[in-house]
Amino acid sequence: MSTKEWILSQHDGASLYQECFYDFEKHAVNPNPAVIQIENPGSFSITQEDLAGAGPYSQLVVEIPAERFDEIAIAWCKSRKLQGRLGGPVGLEWGSPDCDLE
Known part of the structure; x- marks a missing residue:
């Protein structure tokens, strides 16, 4: 499940x-x-084609506001507890995913 x-x-x-x-x-x-x-989305495009000898090719391009992408990136890093890899806090500091304060 x-x-x-x-x-x-x-x-x-x-x-x-x-x-x-x-x-x-x-x-x-x-x-x-x-x-x-x-x-x-602001705009999007989907490309699908069969490249001769190389097989199928597809691409999805989607536009979102930069501020929204910032929010997604920060939430992802907090969820995966990556702040130590980014040079940030690694304990219970404010902004850490382990910190109860938001």
């Missing part, structure tokens, strides 16, 4: 989640891929 583990949920644009399957260790970092769900 699985459920969506919302990392950042916005009702008016881009949101981020991971599918949460209950077969991985409870305190382990969710190993599933990140999913960005975008409602009413």
Whole structure:
């Protein structure tokens, strides 16, 4: 069984989640891929073609406001506890995913 583990949920644009399957260790970092769900994007394009000899090619390009992407990136880093890799706090400091204050 699985459920969506919302990392950042916005009702008016881009949101981020991971599918949460209950077969991985409870305190382990969710190993599933990140999913960005975008409602009413500024613009988007989908390209699909068959390149001769190279096989199928597809590309999805979606535009979202930079500020929204900042929110997604910060939420992802906090969710994955990556602040130590980014040179930031690594304990219970304000801004840490382990800190109770928001």
